[in-house]
Amino acid sequence: MTGLPVLLRTVAEVRSAVAAARQGGQAIRLVPTMGALHDGHGALIERAERDGGLVVVTIFVNPAQFGPGEDFDRYPRDMERDLAFCAARGVDLVFAPAAEEMYPKGFATKVEVAGVGEGLCGASRPGHFAGVATIVAKLFNIVAPDVAYFGQKDVQQVAVLRRMAADLNFPLELLIVPTVREPDGLAMSSRNAYLTPAERAAAPALYRALRKGAGLLDGGERDPGRVRTAVAEEIKAAGAFRLVYVEVVDPDTMRPLDRVGDRALIALAAHLGKTRLIDNVLWPGEGG
Amino acid sequence: MTGLPVLLRTVAEVRSAVAAARQGGQAIRLVPTMGALHDGHGALIERAERDGGLVVVTIFVNPAQFGPGEDFDRYPRDMERDLAFCAARGVDLVFAPAAEEMYPKGFATKVEVAGVGEGLCGASRPGHFAGVATIVAKLFNIVAPDVAYFGQKDVQQVAVLRRMAADLNFPLELLIVPTVREPDGLAMSSRNAYLTPAERAAAPALYRALRKGAGLLDGGERDPGRVRTAVAEEIKAAGAFRLVYVEVVDPDTMRPLDRVGDRALIALAAHLGKTRLIDNVLWPGEGG
Numbered sequence: 001m002t003g004l005p006v007l008l009r010t011v012a013e014v015r016s017a018v019a020a021a022r023q024g025g026q027a028i029r030l031v032p033t034m035g036a037l038h039d040g041h042g043a044l045i046e047r048a049e050r051d052g053g054l055v056v057v058t059i060f061v062n063p064a065q066f067g068p069g070e071d072f073d074r075y076p077r078d079m080e081r082d083l084a085f086c087a088a089r090g091v092d093l094v095f096a097p098a099a100e101e102m103y104p105k106g107f108a109t110k111v112e113v114a115g116v117g118e119g120l121c122g123a124s125r126p127g128h129f130a131g132v133a134t135i136v137a138k139l140f141n142i143v144a145p146d147v148a149y150f151g152q153k154d155v156q157q158v159a160v161l162r163r164m165a166a167d168l169n170f171p172l173e174l175l176i177v178p179t180v181r182e183p184d185g186l187a188m189s190s191r192n193a194y195l196t197p198a199e200r201a202a203a204p205a206l207y208r209a210l211r212k213g214a215g216l217l218d219g220g221e222r223d224p225g226r227v228r229t230a231v232a233e234e235i236k237a238a239g240a241f242r243l244v245y246v247e248v249v250d251p252d253t254m255r256p257l258d259r260v261g262d263r264a265l266i267a268l269a270a271h272l273g274k275t276r277l278i279d280n281v282l283w284p285g286e287g288g
Numbered sequence: 289m290t291g292l293p294v295l296l297r298t299v300a301e302v303r304s305a306v307a308a309a310r311q312g313g314q315a316i317r318l319v320p321t322m323g324a325l326h327d328g329h330g331a332l333i334e335r336a337e338r339d340g341g342l343v344v345v346t347i348f349v350n351p352a353q354f355g356p357g358e359d360f361d362r363y364p365r366d367m368e369r370d371l372a373f374c375a376a377r378g379v380d381l382v383f384a385p386a387a388e389e390m391y392p393k394g395f396a397t398k399v400e401v402a403g404v405g406e407g408l409c410g411a412s413r414p415g416h417f418a419g420v421a422t423i424v425a426k427l428f429n430i431v432a433p434d435v436a437y438f439g440q441k442d443v444q445q446v447a448v449l450r451r452m453a454a455d456l457n458f459p460l461e462l463l464i465v466p467t468v469r470e471p472d473g474l475a476m477s478s479r480n481a482y483l484t485p486a487e488r489a490a491a492p493a494l495y496r497a498l499r500k501g502a503g504l505l506d507g508g509e510r511d512p513g514r515v516r517t518a519v520a521e522e523i524k525a526a527g528a529f530r531l532v533y534v535e536v537v538d539p540d541t542m543r544p545l546d547r548v549g550d551r552a553l554i555a556l557a558a559h560l561g562k563t564r565l566i567d568n569v570l571w572p573g574e575g576g
Contacts, residue, residue: 011457106541108403109421109455115396133397134456137425141457167397168422169299169429 004083005057005091011142014095018054018143021092027053030145032136035059035096036076036190037085040180044149045089047177056143057086059096064103065131071276076193095143102138111137111168116159116254120267121278124244129160136161140170148172153179153187155267155280159254179279181207187279194275198240203272205238210281213248213266217283222260224248235270244269244276251282292371293345293379299430302383306342306431309380315341318433320424323347323384324364324478325373328468332437333377335465344431345374347384352391353419359564364481383431390426399425401455404447404542408555409566412532417448424449428458436460441467441475443555443568447542467567469495475567482563486528491560493526498569501536501554505571510548512536523558532557532564539570 008014018028029048033041037059048055059082066072079096086094110130117129140148150158158176165174180188185207186200195203213231221227224247231246246268249256257264260283267280296302306316317336321329329345336343347370354360367384374382398418405417428436438446446464453462468476473495474488483491501519509515512535519534534556536545545552548571555568 015459106403106451107455108401108405109452110400110402111456112398112400113396114398115394117396138455138457141459144459163394164397167395167426168399169426171303171429171432 004087005094007083007094007096009095009097010101011097014056014093014142017093018056021054022144027051027146028144029053029055030139030143030148031055031057031091032139032148032150033057033059034061034075034190035082036078036193037082038180038188038190038192040151040153040188042085042089043177043180044151045086045091047175048147048149049090051147051175053146054092055090056093056095056145057091058139058143059094060102060135062102062131062135063099064134065128067125067127070125071191071194071274074194076190102135110134111164113160113163113167116156116163119254119256120156120245120247120249121269122156122160124269129157132157133160133164137164137168137170140165140172145172147175149175149177151179152176152282153189153279155251155265156254159252185211187277189277191275191277194273196273199272199275202238202240203277205235205241206268206270206277206279207281209234209238209246210266210268210279213246214281214283214285217260217264224257224260224264227260227266231266231268235268240272242271244271292375293382295371295382295384297383297385298389299385302344302381302430305381306344309342310432315339315434316432317341317343318427318431318436319343319345319379320427320436320438321345321347322349322363322478323370324366324481325370326468326476326478326480328439328441328476330373330377331465331468332439333374333379335463336435336437337378339435339463341434342381343379344381344383344433345379346427346431347382348390348423350390350419350423351387352422353416355413355415358413359479359482359562362482364478390423398422399452399456401448401451404444404451407542407544408444408533408535408537409557410444410448412557417445420445421448421452425452425456425458428453428460433460435463437463437465439467440464440570441477441567443539443553444542447540473499475565477565479563479565482561484561487560487563490526490528491565493523493529494556494558494565494567495569497522497526497534498554498556498567501534502569502571502573505548505552512545512548512552515548515554519554519556523556528560530559532559 031044111133184204186203209231213227251265264283269278399421472492474491497519501515539553552571557566
């Protein structure tokens with residue numbers, strides 16, 4: 001498919017486009033985004049396109065998942081570029097609602113996920129995952145996808161949404177696509193656009209530190225405390241960061257491990273100037 | 289249709305029965321209940337049957353909507369009688385899951401509705417409406433009904449679920465059926481079974497009091513305080529009750545009115561011995 005994707009602004013339009021596709025026997029595939037699309041999103045879209053059917057990309061900078069003082073206002077927005085990005089990848093349908101379409105006057109409902117949503121970014125961004133779970137529950141009901149695509153970079157978001165989808169019996173599958181990285185290892189993120197050239201040059205230290213932690217586990221280390229310390233020291237050595245957390249957790253529950261067994265996730269968040277970055281590696285992992 | 293309805297215990301069975309009906313072009317109609325079925329439920333079922341399609345009655349005493357010290361353990365349960373009740377009304381399918389089917393190990397998600405869920409019963413039963421909203425969100429996703437049927441007696445529940453369904457974009461309609469009353473005016477409720485003969489004889493005072501309040505509004509009274517006082521005094525005069533609340537609220541928002549305009553809801557809750565009863569009248573209303 002070439003040409004621009006169909007750009008829809010209302011829930012009603014999406015429902016009718018999706019219903020028509022479903023009537024035609026197509027599977028429905030959802031890629032929820034906040035726009036400012038990069039090759040990480042590209043990997044999600046390409047996977048969805050490969051899987052076939054109607055691919056719906058949503059672009060919505062969701063105010064409910066930003067806290068006071070966070071970067072909602074300056075979050076990058078460029079619809080024209082995003083549409084071209086989607087067009088180049090054969091996306092059928094882009095849903096980019098206004099805030100009032102998603103949160104009309106009187107809106108009062110919140111989906112909260114305890115446990116997996118509480119530590120890590122949940123601790124430093126109170127309300128963030130409730131905002132994510134609520135908007136994604138809405139998108140699941142609006143688009144009614146067979147499969148929804150998310151990136152491994154947002155690993156705790158994935159854990160929260162898996163829990164939410166299972167707990168609320170959403171009849172769909174979540175498909176997780178590996179993190180896409182710049183050649184120097186920095187995880188792709190819309191927020192990388194905030195970085196000054198000096199910060200951008202320092203940023204790959206995060207992934208380097210995570211690799212160092214995974215290397216310790218490869219070498220037989222089983223004490224999460226030592227892994228955390230090694231990762232934190234690597235980041236400290238890079239100079240530019242304020243570390244928010246580094247944790248070695250169970251990849252399913254997101255709970256800190258007392259001791260590393262068969263699997264672990266090393267996850268971190270750090271501020272680099274005014275930019276908050278996150279990254280993680282699964283161990284043992286697909287090259288990371 | 290005669291004979292017993294199909295009794296299903298698992299989500300997977302319900303999904304496949306519903307999918308088959310939908311494939312056959314049938315509309316799907318959901319009547320969620322906690323069992324101990326009475327003519328109030330009967331009115332919901334009969335309305336759903338009249339509307340046509342596949343009628344799914346769910347029977348599940350939902351632990352999440354009972355607080356500590358409430359009547360979860362003694363809540364009446366009689367599956368055999370309930371199945372016969374459904375059979376007599378032509379119900380196609382009864383879904384009566386075990387608690388573990390609805391809340392498997394690790395369950396962690398809660399749907400919260402602010403505003404409409406906060407006053408009235410929400411104030412005296414903390415967590416109740418989150419429990420209701422969460423289980424109903426699950427049932428909506430499991431059964432995927434075109435229409436779900438609820439009773440006006442549970443008016444605040446209806447307001448919470450309307451808000452939840454709209455806010456989370458559930459693609460369905462809520463249909464509200466008027467309260468069914470005993471000949472002496474007592475609103476039908478599974479909890480009426482708890483009442484001793486003396487309590488049962490006293491119980492109609494609640495509806496009498498509500499009618500008195502509505503009568504004041506009919507007569508031109510517009511001060512909610514005076515209406516509340518008159519209702520409360522009528523209940524006090526009956527002797528047997530401990531009033532939890534009586535409020536004159538906006539029927540949509542459930543917020544107490546400063547002054548009565550075109551429409552009002554008079555709602556109350558009271559303990560009669562060990563039994564908590566609720567009732568309400570809309571004003572101006574269909575006979576109450």
